[in-house]
Structures are given as structure tokens and as C-alpha cells.
Amino acid sequence: MNYSRQRQVITEALEDNVVHPTAEYLYGILKQTEPNLSLATLYRNLNKMADAGMIKKIEGLDGKAHYDHNTHEHYHFICSKCGRVVDINSNIASNLAHEAESETGCKIESYDIILKGICQDCR
Amino acid sequence: MNYSRQRQVITEALEDNVVHPTAEYLYGILKQTEPNLSLATLYRNLNKMADAGMIKKIEGLDGKAHYDHNTHEHYHFICSKCGRVVDINSNIASNLAHEAESETGCKIESYDIILKGICQDCR
DNA sequence: TAAAAAAGTGATAATAGTTATCATAAATCG
DNA sequence: CGATTTATGATAACTATTATCACTTTTTTA
Numbered sequence: 001m002n003y004s005r006q007r008q009v010i011t012e013a014l015e016d017n018v019v020h021p022t023a024e025y026l027y028g029i030l031k032q033t034e035p036n037l038s039l040a041t042l043y044r045n046l047n048k049m050a051d052a053g054m055i056k057k058i059e060g061l062d063g064k065a066h067y068d069h070n071t072h073e074h075y076h077f078i079c080s081k082c083g084r085v086v087d088i089n090s091n092i093a094s095n096l097a098h099e100a101e102s103e104t105g106c107k108i109e110s111y112d113i114i115l116k117g118i119c120q121d122c123r
Numbered sequence: 124m125n126y127s128r129q130r131q132v133i134t135e136a137l138e139d140n141v142v143h144p145t146a147e148y149l150y151g152i153l154k155q156t157e158p159n160l161s162l163a164t165l166y167r168n169l170n171k172m173a174d175a176g177m178i179k180k181i182e183g184l185d186g187k188a189h190y191d192h193n194t195h196e197h198y199h200f201i202c203s204k205c206g207r208v209v210d211i212n213s214n215i216a217s218n219l220a221h222e223a224e225s226e227t228g229c230k231i232e233s234y235d236i237i238l239k240g241i242c243q244d245c246r
Numbered sequence: 247t248a249a250a251a252a253a254g255t256g257a258t259a260a261t262a263g264t265t266a267t268c269a270t271a272a273a274t275c276g
Numbered sequence: 277c278g279a280t281t282t283a284t285g286a287t288a289a290c291t292a293t294t295a296t297c298a299c300t301t302t303t304t305t306a
Contacts (some may be wrong), residue, residue, distance in 0.1 A: 001254095002252080002253050002302055002303070003302070003303095004254055004255080004301075004302080005301090006254080022292090023292080036255090037256085038258095039256090040257075040293095041254080041256065043293065043294075044254080047294095059182070059183040060235070060237060061183075063182075063291080064291085064292065065292085065293085077227060077229050079229065086229060088226060090219065090223060090226055096238075100198075100211045100213060100238055103211060104209055104243070105242075106200050106202065106241065106242045107240045107242075108239070108240040109239055109241070110238070111236060111237060111239065112237055113219065114183060114235055115219075115223055116231070116232055117229050117232040118229065118232070119227075119228075119229045123230060124282090124283095125273055125281080125282055126272095126273070126274090127272075129283080159285075161286065161287095163264095163285065164285070166264065166265075167284085170264095170265095186262080186263080186293090187262085187263065187264095
């Protein structure tokens with residue numbers, strides 16, 4: 001993957017936004033400093049980086065994909081009221097992959113846990 | 124929720140298909156016996172039933188929603204080669220919701236675990 | 247270091263999956 | 277049964293995302 005300034009600023013924006021932004025949200029932010037950035041470039045790079053394991057693409061939250069610069073094992077909660085995405089760091093499922101493999105014979109390459117409910121602020 | 128023949132046949136088709144079908148797949152099957160069934164009716168009813176907890180809507184698998192008549196606690200694996208969806212019955216994450224609640228203060232209402240990899244047949 | 251090759255970009259069209267609309271039909275209630 | 281509520285079918289609309297392609301930037305190489 002060659003260097004590009006666009007990917008550089010996308011990466012930085014993602015690191016600065018702990019909120020697990022969607023492509024649309026990131027685009028709004030990046031447009032301010034990088035007015036020529038194309039939405040296609042943003043999607044292209046987010047996918048490329050996710051495929052390369054440099055970032056994490058979170059799906060199944062609310063229809064849109066969210067992106068996370070934190071690639072360490074953790075899970076995600078989404079508030080069905082305000083839409084906020086919160087990290088869950090419990091490593092409760094640490095041997096889940098292994099258990100699932102022996103149960104099914106499938107080779108587990110990745111997994112994610114998506115939790116839904118109401119966040120503390122919205123209760 | 125009033126009775127409707129359409130919802131009746133949708134429910135039956137879902138029970139007969141252990142494969143966690145997508146709306147599109149179900150539509151193809153149902154069209155054979157119910158040629159007037161509208162795709163809108165199918166989506167409408169699948170969503171309604173999922174909201175009512177009668178069935179489970181599985182998202183984050185492959186972009187399309189899959190539907191599951193099995194509402195008991197279990198998780199889902201998708202093969203990235205053949206697209207098959209397999210149940211994972213391990214109750215490894217039984218107290219995950221509770222742990223996540225005490226970690227974050229969020230009220231967990233539901234959660235799903237999505238595993239990805241290669242199934243036994245595709246290896 | 248300049249030319250050639252490879253990779254990335256921006257603008258926009260296209261796609262896929264799903265939802266909204268609305269006139270009509272079926273189900274339920276009194 | 278007649279009135280009211282709820283559901284349906286056809287199709288338009290929407291949203292998030294991907295594809296296309298001429299052009300630009302980056303890397304390679306001679």
C-alpha cells in the first residue's frame with residue numbers, strides 16, 4: 001500500500017475520534033481541512049485499512065459501518081436512543097473462538113460482539 | 124398484531140429453513156406457493172416479528188439481514204467463502220451482558236456474537 | 247534524475263438492500 | 277352486518293456503499 005496524504009489524514013482523524021465514527025461523520029470532519037477529499041477515497045481507504053488489519057470495521061450496529069482505530073480485542077455497545085457507540089473491554093469471551101471451533105469445526109478468523117441497549121446518559 | 128395469511132406462511136417458511144435465510148432467499152421460496160406476496164410485505168412482517176421477539180434478525184454477517192426462527196440464546200458464524208451461516212451454541216458468553224453492564228453502566232437489552240472464518244466444508 | 251509503471255484520487259454513476267407511500271383488501275370489533 | 281382498524285401489493289424513494297474512469301501522485305528503474 002503506497003503512501004498517500006489522503007490516507008494519512010484519514011488515519012489521523014480516526015485516531016482523534018474515539019467515537020467510532022461512520023464514514024459520513026468522518027467525511028464531514030475531513031472536509032473542513034481537506035475540502036477536495038472524495039467520499040469514494042474515504043470509503044476506499046477505510047476498507048483497505050480494515051482489510052490490512054490497520055483499523056477495525058464494525059458492522060451490525062445501526063446499518064452503517066463504523067470504524068475504529070483501536071484494533072485490540074474489545075467489543076461494542078450501541079445505544080438505541082442516542083446512537084452512541086461504547087467500548088466493552090471485558091475479555092469474557094477470550095476462549096470463545098476456540099470453543100466455537102471445537103463445536104463446529106469451522107476455522108474462526110475473527111469475531112465481534114455487538115451489544116444493544118440504553119446508555120447511562122439516556123436512562 | 125392481527126392475523127394474516129401472509130405472515131403465517133412467512134413464519135412457516137422460516138421454520139422450515141434452518142439456514143438463516145435472507146429476505147431475498149425467503150422471497151424466492153415463498154413466491155412459488157404465494158405468487159402474489161409482495162417483497163414489502165415480507166420485509167414488513169420480518170421486522171415486525173423481530174421487534175416482537177418472535178424471531179431474530181441477524182445483522183453484521185454479510186451486509187444483508189438474515190432471519191432466524193430460533194430465539195434461544197446462540198450465536199452465528201458465517202463462512203466467508205460459501206456464505207453459509209452456522210449456529211454456535213456455546214454458552215461461553217452467558218454472563219457477558221451482566222459484566223458489560225457493570226463495566227459501562229449501560230443497560231444491555233440484547234447482544235449477538237458474529238464469528239467469521241471458513242467452514243468445515245470449505246477448508 | 248527523468249521516463250515508465252504502478253497505485254491512488256475525485257467526480258459521479260450505479261448498485262443493493264431496505265423502507266416509505268398510498269390506494270385497496272382483509273381482519274376484527276360492536 | 278357495517279364500521280374501524282390493520283395489513284397488503286405495487287412501486288417509488290432512500291441510504292449506504294461500490295464501480296468506473298480519466299487524471300494525478302507515488303514508486304520504480306534505467
